[in-house]
Amino acid sequence: MTNALSALMAERDWILADGATGTNLFNMGLSSGDAPEFWNAEKPDDVRKLYKGSVDAGSDLFLTNTFGGNASRLKLHDGQDRVRELNRLGAEIGREIADAAGRPVIVAGSMGPTGEIMAPMGSLTHERAVEMFHEQADGLKEGGADVLWVETISAPEEFKAAAEAAKLADMPWCGTMSFDTAGRTMMGLTSSDMASMVDKLDFPPLAFGANCGVGASDLLRTVLGFAAAGTERPIIAKGNAGIPKYVDGHIHYDGTPDLMADYAALARDAGATIIGGCCGTTPAHLEKMRAALETRPRGAPPSLEAIAAALGGFSSETDGTGDAAAGPQRERRGRRRRG
Numbered sequence: 103m104t105n106a107l108s109a110l111m112a113e114r115d116w117i118l119a120d121g122a123t124g125t126n127l128f129n130m131g132l133s134s135g136d137a138p139e140f141w142n143a144e145k146p147d148d149v150r151k152l153y154k155g156s157v158d159a160g161s162d163l164f165l166t167n168t169f170g171g172n173a174s175r176l177k178l179h180d181g182q183d184r185v186r187e188l189n190r191l192g193a194e195i196g197r198e199i200a201d202a203a204g205r206p207v208i209v210a211g212s213m214g215p216t217g218e219i220m221a222p223m224g225s226l227t228h229e230r231a232v233e234m235f236h237e238q239a240d241g242l243k244e245g246g247a248d249v250l251w252v253e254t255i256s257a258p259e260e261f262k263a264a265a266e267a268a269k270l271a272d273m274p275w276c277g278t279m280s281f282d283t284a285g286r287t288m289m290g291l292t293s294s295d296m297a298s299m300v301d302k303l304d305f306p307p308l309a310f311g312a313n314c315g316v317g318a319s320d321l322l323r324t325v326l327g328f329a330a331a332g333t334e335r336p337i338i339a340k341g342n343a344g345i346p347k348y349v350d351g352h353i354h355y356d357g358t359p360d361l362m363a364d365y366a367a368l369a370r371d372a373g374a375t376i377i378g379g380c381c382g383t384t385p386a387h388l389e390k391m392r393a394a395l396e397t398r399p400r401g402a403p404p405s406l407e408a409i410a411a412a413l414g415g416f417s418s419e420t421d422g423t424g425d426a427a428a429g430p431q432r433e434r435r436g437r438r439r440r441g
Contacts, residue, residue: 105274106248107208107308110162111336115400116370118392119340119378120156120164123212125355126384127152127167137179139171142191149192153199159385160392163208163376164200165251166192168242172234174216174226185234186241193245200248210251210276211242213264220259228263235267243273250275253313253340256288258299269305276376278313278338281324285421292422293327300335311338314380317345318357318365319413322372323406323421329373330423339374341365343382345414355382359390364412366391371401 110117127138130148141149149167156164171189173182181188189211196209216234218226239250250273252264261277268275279287279296286292291299293312300310310333312324321341328337344357357365362379369377377395379387410416 105308106206107163107210107274107276110206110208111309111375114162115375116395117162117208117376118160118366118388118395119210119338119376120161121379121383121385121388122343122381123152123165123167123169125382126155129384137170137176137181138167139169139176139188139192140179140181142167142188142195143184146191146195149195150199153196155385156388157199157203157207159388161378161388162206163210163378164196165210165212165253166196166242166245166247167212168192168238169212169214169253170217171241172213172216172238174218174234175214178217185237186244189238189241190245193242193247197246208248209246210249211239211245211247211273213238213242213250213252214254215256215260220257220263228259231260231263232266232270235264236270239267239271239273243271247273249273249308252277252307255279256291258289258291258295261299262303265303265305265307275307276309276338277307278311278340280314281312281320281421282315284418285320285324285327285423293324294331294423297328297331297333301333306335309336309338309376311340311374311376313338313340314342316417317342317414318361319409319416320418320421322365322368322404322409322413323416325369325372325374326403326406327421327423329403336375337373338376338378339369339372340376340378340380341369342380343384343387346381357382357387359387361413362387363390363394367394367398367401368404368409368412370395372403
């Protein structure tokens, strides 16, 4: 399939993705508990500012403000009938910013989890999950997204449903899962499990990897796991900017721009092609990440000891695949919504 992302990956050996959506929108005034997707219609200038901030900081790819834009999530805000509209608007604004960038910039249509538990453990059927993802994908396609970006998924069944929806929408896609429970997703998948699953899909993603999770160190250990599995598919690394802490009544991520610069270079050396940030990552972080990728020479895959020394210890002794972690362990913290 000929598409803008594949063309860019053919020309470059790394691509800088964007940072957080939620963090940056909260900084603009989004209230906790509100649906960010409504801003695509109500505050388009702020969404333009979100996208442009990433592009101006050097991102080659940014995600649309549509993470929770499926019918199940929007139903919590009585917006289930606005799925196509809100996704189309999110992508249209993105298309506008990308086309004005003066260089190739990829608009990636963000599709987060439904928030429901897939059968047989829960009530969400495969057919209904495909239907919800397909509805969202059609809106993103209509708005001009270059690629679908399925992210923060925990269940293999949901990942497979999103893959089927992408095929129905005739859209290229990328997919990431969150490995935040001792190196596994909430539903128990390891990095090697995901690599194996991706290669068996009828309609596989252009690239796959990990996002969010616990912190940058843990995410890079997962990236090393992908590479060790022998995949030839491009790997995505989108780690949080440090660890969340409560500061003055709100969540603050303690990763500095300099730390995220180290993370970006290490992610590239670990085998990632598409490198970005997740929760807590701002344009200031992205600028330093871009500079590191442009100026630091490529090195050998980092050891776990080197990752821990640069970015801090791991949250668990292993990543679920049998490899022991180096460095001190961190205190476990709860999982949060992307951004």
